[in-house]
Amino acid sequence: MMVSASPSLIARSSLEEMLDSLRRRDEGEKPKELPPALPARPTSKARLPSARRSLPNNFKVEDAEGSPECLSSLNKRKERDSGFKAGHFGVKRMDKDQNVESPYDGAPEECQIRPEKIGKSDWDDNIGYFINKKLHVWCRLRSGLWELGTIQSTSGDEAIVSLSDGNVIKVCRVELLPANPDVLEGVDDLMQLSYLNEPSVLYNLQSRYSQDVIYSKAGPVLIAINPFKDVQIYGDDFVTAYRQKLADIPHVYAIADSAYNEMIRDDVNQSIIISGESGAGKTETAKIAMQYLAALGGGSCGIEHAILQTSCILEAFGNAKTSRNDNASRFGKLIEIHFSTLGKICGAEIETFFLDKSRVARLEDGERSYHIFYQLCAGAPSMLKEKLKLKRASEYKYLNQSNCLAIDGVDDAEKFHMLMEALDIVRVSKKDQEHVFSMLAAVLWLGNISFQATENENHVEVLADEALTNAAMLMGCSSQDLMLALSVHEIHGANASIDKRLTLQQAIDARDAWAKFIYASLFDWLVEQINKSLAVGKCRSGRSISILDIYGFESFQKNSFEQMCINYANERLQQHFNRHLFKLEQEEYELDGVDWTKVDFEDNQECLNLFEKRPLGLLSLLDVESNFSKANDLTLADKFKQHLNANSCFKAERGRAFSIRHHAGEVLYDTSGFLEKNRDPLPSVSIQLLSSCSCQLLQLFASKVVKQFQKPDNTSCQINSLDPPKPSTGIKFKGQLFKLMHHLEGSRPHFIRCIKPNSKQLPGVYEVDLVLQQLRCCGILEVVRITRSGYPTRMTHQEFAGRYGFLLLGAGVPQDPLSLSIAVLKQFNVLPEMYQIGYTKVYLRTGQIALLEDKRKQVLQGIIGIQKYFRGNQARHHFHKLKEDVLGEKAGRRAGARETLDDPQNSKKLHPENAKFKQKAGRKNSEVKVLPIKICHQIWQSFKGGCFRLKQLWSERKRKMLNCRGNYDSLRQDGQNMMQR
Numbered sequence: 001m002m003v004s005a006s007p008s009l010i011a012r013s014s015l016e017e018m019l020d021s022l023r024r025r026d027e028g029e030k031p032k033e034l035p036p037a038l039p040a041r042p043t044s045k046a047r048l049p050s051a052r053r054s055l056p057n058n059f060k061v062e063d064a065e066g067s068p069e070c071l072s073s074l075n076k077r078k079e080r081d082s083g084f085k086a087g088h089f090g091v092k093r094m095d096k097d098q099n100v101e102s103p104y105d106g107a108p109e110e111c112q113i114r115p116e117k118i119g120k121s122d123w124d125d126n127i128g129y130f131i132n133k134k135l136h137v138w139c140r141l142r143s144g145l146w147e148l149g150t151i152q153s154t155s156g157d158e159a160i161v162s163l164s165d166g167n168v169i170k171v172c173r174v175e176l177l178p179a180n181p182d183v184l185e186g187v188d189d190l191m192q193l194s195y196l197n198e199p200s201v202l203y204n205l206q207s208r209y210s211q212d213v214i215y216s217k218a219g220p221v222l223i224a225i226n227p228f229k230d231v232q233i234y235g236d237d238f239v240t241a242y243r244q245k246l247a248d249i250p251h252v253y254a255i256a257d258s259a260y261n262e263m264i265r266d267d268v269n270q271s272i273i274i275s276g277e278s279g280a281g282k283t284e285t286a287k288i289a290m291q292y293l294a295a296l297g298g299g300s301c302g303i304e305h306a307i308l309q310t311s312c313i314l315e316a317f318g319n320a321k322t323s324r325n326d327n328a329s330r331f332g333k334l335i336e337i338h339f340s341t342l343g344k345i346c347g348a349e350i351e352t353f354f355l356d357k358s359r360v361a362r363l364e365d366g367e368r369s370y371h372i373f374y375q376l377c378a379g380a381p382s383m384l385k386e387k388l389k390l391k392r393a394s395e396y397k398y399l400n401q402s403n404c405l406a407i408d409g410v411d412d413a414e415k416f417h418m419l420m421e422a423l424d425i426v427r428v429s430k431k432d433q434e435h436v437f438s439m440l441a442a443v444l445w446l447g448n449i450s451f452q453a454t455e456n457e458n459h460v461e462v463l464a465d466e467a468l469t470n471a472a473m474l475m476g477c478s479s480q481d482l483m484l485a486l487s488v489h490e491i492h493g494a495n496a497s498i499d500k501r502l503t504l505q506q507a508i509d510a511r512d513a514w515a516k517f518i519y520a521s522l523f524d525w526l527v528e529q530i531n532k533s534l535a536v537g538k539c540r541s542g543r544s545i546s547i548l549d550i551y552g553f554e555s556f557q558k559n560s561f562e563q564m565c566i567n568y569a570n571e572r573l574q575q576h577f578n579r580h581l582f583k584l585e586q587e588e589y590e591l592d593g594v595d596w597t598k599v600d601f602e603d604n605q606e607c608l609n610l611f612e613k614r615p616l617g618l619l620s621l622l623d624v625e626s627n628f629s630k631a632n633d634l635t636l637a638d639k640f641k642q643h644l645n646a647n648s649c650f651k652a653e654r655g656r657a658f659s660i661r662h663h664a665g666e667v668l669y670d671t672s673g674f675l676e677k678n679r680d681p682l683p684s685v686s687i688q689l690l691s692s693c694s695c696q697l698l699q700l701f702a703s704k705v706v707k708q709f710q711k712p713d714n715t716s717c718q719i720n721s722l723d724p725p726k727p728s729t730g731i732k733f734k735g736q737l738f739k740l741m742h743h744l745e746g747s748r749p750h751f752i753r754c755i756k757p758n759s760k761q762l763p764g765v766y767e768v769d770l771v772l773q774q775l776r777c778c779g780i781l782e783v784v785r786i787t788r789s790g791y792p793t794r795m796t797h798q799e800f801a802g803r804y805g806f807l808l809l810g811a812g813v814p815q816d817p818l819s820l821s822i823a824v825l826k827q828f829n830v831l832p833e834m835y836q837i838g839y840t841k842v843y844l845r846t847g848q849i850a851l852l853e854d855k856r857k858q859v860l861q862g863i864i865g866i867q868k869y870f871r872g873n874q875a876r877h878h879f880h881k882l883k884e885d886v887l888g889e890k891a892g893r894r895a896g897a898r899e900t901l902d903d904p905q906n907s908k909k910l911h912p913e914n915a916k917f918k919q920k921a922g923r924k925n926s927e928v929k930v931l932p933i934k935i936c937h938q939i940w941q942s943f944k945g946g947c948f949r950l951k952q953l954w955s956e957r958k959r960k961m962l963n964c965r966g967n968y969d970s971l972r973q974d975g976q977n978m979m980q981r
């Protein structure tokens with residue numbers, strides 16, 4: 001279930017656009033019958049600061065209403081004093097709260113958004129225009145769907161609309177929105193739409209999707225709609241096309257390409273952040289991006305193949321079939337690909353987050369556990385099966401409880417063979433592979449261990465059957481020890497410890513805790529092994545591209561601790577998105593003195609406060625409650641209600657339930673199991689047993705837990721489920737998330753929003769409502785609005801002048817970068833509304849830089865043409881001269897040689913062959929064609945000398961060419977002339 005901005009709010013943006021056009025019309029800028037214009041650009045009031053002007057601490061600008069308002073801190077203080085309240089289009093203000101944690105450096109963020117200055121909505125005049133011209137409008141039907149139609153007439157608040165299917169209906173005017181002309185159907189970038197409103201965006205994407213065009217742009221964000229089928233837009237040819245910039249339609253390749261080029265060009269780390277709900281295509285998109293980067297940065301060491309193979313391993317161990325996706329990732333993943341100074345991949349590092357281990361022991365109907373279990377049972381060679389005492393998947397309780405053992409179209413045995421190959425490529429040794437498979441089998445056998453009640457119904461004993469024997473054998477412990485560990489709980493008193501027999505439920509929980517612990521530890525260990533294998537070599541440049549594929553927002557009928565953590569992570573990512581696409585962008589305009597009307601956006605800081613505030617935030621309260629042995633899920637829910645009610649994102653519900661208003665919608669949570677999952681206990685006896693097992697992996701896993709229990713002063717503390725010194729799951733997760741945000745903040749982000757077109761995972765089906773919810777929850781319309789009215793290209797005055805200054809001609813070219821930049825913009829007729837000059841940077845609207853780059857390219861090509869001609873001429877001249885020299889020298893030598901040969905004194909110096917030849921032929925000396933060795937050598941030396949001199953001349957000429965400013969200027973002049981011609 002998702003909730004988003006109400007339609008009227010979204011509609012407002014397009015109304016606003018129309019109003020602007022109407023205003024223009026009223027001002028007499030346009031004749032009466034012109035269609036509503038494109039969204040108004042703020043008129044440029046670019047101030048031209050002096051070249052060395054620095055930004056004063058409290059500089060003032062005029063707001064749109066003319067009242068001077070101090071920016072930055074002054075501005076913020078004023079708004080705080082006026083006490084604006086949060087609201088969609090109103091002002092949203094988050095007070096600086098000392099108790100709110102932030103993963104960003106410095107003080108907690110203060111978020112303020114000024115009200116958007118929107119005039120009164122008035123659609124009437126426009127409706128008149130649409131009626132006259134019989135232009136299409138979008139009409140919202142009772143079903144909520146939008147349909148195209150034309151307005152026939154209006155009366156009061158109502159309008160009669162003739163729909164495209166022939167029906168004529170009466171609707172409220174507020175249900176009408178302007179449609180774009182046909183020529184704009186299916187545009188690549190939503191920025192190109194004249195009317196930016198929900199139905200236009202929705203149907204633009206649908207029109208593309210119906211033609212298998214799955215990628216579109218929303219300004220800087222790539223929208224990827226899952227095709228649920230193979231589309232022929234990947235592979236070598238496409239890679240080459242994007243690499244050589246021959247293709248420019250939106251694509252993951254284009255995003256990966258810009259990330260790579262920006263990393264090389266600007267020496268800045270990059271990140272590709274892929275988000276979307278479960279089944280939207282994040283993991284596939286991440287793989288496609290990785291494939292492109294591997295093609296671009298693949299080197300001789302072949303590490304890129306190993307990196308690509310990690311997907312196969314991680315999917316086997318971390319993905320499972322859920323009701324929403326046959327291959328759902330049940331963990332978050334950040335893969336950081338490192339590059340050498342030459343731009344070649346030199347290693348990678350994978351970080352994983354929050355594996356959903358509950359899936360190991362408990363499955364919902366129709367879902368599966370992790371793929372690897374089914375793959376192992378189906379594909380293991382018979383020898384291995386024998387060794388692990390493996391049976392078919394259907395014989396294991398952990399796998400057969402959900403009535404789903406296979407996935408349509410997936411061959412688990414084949415997948416197992418692919419996995420073995422991948423493990424080999426990633427250099428996980430055969431011995432380690434065997435250890436991994438034994439652990440998996442041990443988990444499966446553990447799940448088959450059953451209990452029987454003894455004495456009274458309260459206590460249990462473990463059944464001594466093949467499950468117990470096999471599990472103990474695979475773990476490397478005795479069956480007796482395992483029986484004891486699963487049926488007895490050790491309680492540490494002040495002076496002694498006592499054994500308490502477990503009830504049936506406790507025994508089942510203990511067994512499942514073991515299985516989950518082993519599986520989660522195995523997963524972490526495997527990731528460690530992969531990281532060792534992909535470790536970055538010495539040639540690292542420190543530059544990297546990180547790809548984040550993290551679980552999307554989740555909202556089921558029953559939502560538990562896992563969903564809360566996942567949705568919390570999504571809130572953090574949403575803030576990163578907001579920060580970069582809305583907040584930092586607008587802040588930069590303000591600080592650099594750019595004339596700018598703020599665009600509103602939905603801030604989720606309040607929701608983050610709900611989670612992170614201390615001591616009265618969700619995670620802190622959960623942690624405190626987890627430390628009380630008498631606390632239960634109901635007392636926890638009460639605590640939440642008692643302390644969190646003041647937060648507008650929290651809603652108390654009956655009993656154990658509570659709701660959170662997430663940015664993507666309201667979710668109802670049930671606290672059942674929260675405390676247990678947050679504590680994540682493992683009875684002390686289990687750790688002791690694991691440490692004593694002969695299986696090395698288990699020993700290693702146990703030692704890691706013991707380390708967690710160690711006190712900061714390194715003295716070990718008693719491991720007891722009553723002692724909770726181990727960090728709780730929630731706090732650990734928060735720590736991981738903060739680390740992730742730090743990492744992302746250190747890189748330049750590229751956002752990809754994956755959209756799931758239908759919930760049945762079918763190709764060609766586009767469910768409008770589902771898509772709309774997803775577009776709303778990631779604020780796509782707002783991104784387009786900001787980008788469209790913003791200045792996506794910016795360069796410092798120095799950079800701009802350095803890059804384009806040379807295009808100016810004449811003696812009066814200004815010298816300081818600011819004046820030079822302005823002169824360039826004027827020279828090339830960049831319209832004033834298409835740029836702004838800030839205190840430090842030049843800001844350009846979309847498309848303007850391409851214009852300047854074109855000019856630059858033309859001039860450079862002209863220059864290169866002249867240079868080529870000039871150099872060619874020089875080279876020819878020198879070559880002819882050298883040739884003459886060599887020939888002259890040769891002729892001289894020949895003459896000398898003839899004289900030498902004619903001298904009978906020298907005849908004995910002749911080469912024996914020559915002498916023989918000379919005698920045999922009986923020719924005259926002057927006719928001799930073969931020269932003496934010495935002379936041959938002399939000529940050769942002279943020729944080599946000539947070549948060497950020629951080379952020297954070449955390099956000298958080249959140096960002179962580069963240094964000679966006069967020459968260069970005249971070349972530039974020639975280039976300009978050529979271009980003008």
Ligand SMILES: Nc1ncnc2c1ncn2[C@@H]1O[C@H](COP(=O)(O)OP(=O)(O)OP(=O)(O)O)[C@@H](O)[C@H]1O
Binds near residue numbers: 281283325550
């Ligand atoms: N570009 C694509 N081309 C073809 N099929 C795709 C593409 N993207 C996704 N799919 C299909 O959609 C399925 C779900 O995609 P994927 O597993 O990447 O979703 P996800 O967003 O990562 O989901 P989760 O969050 O549950 O892990 C894939 O198994 C694949 O069948």
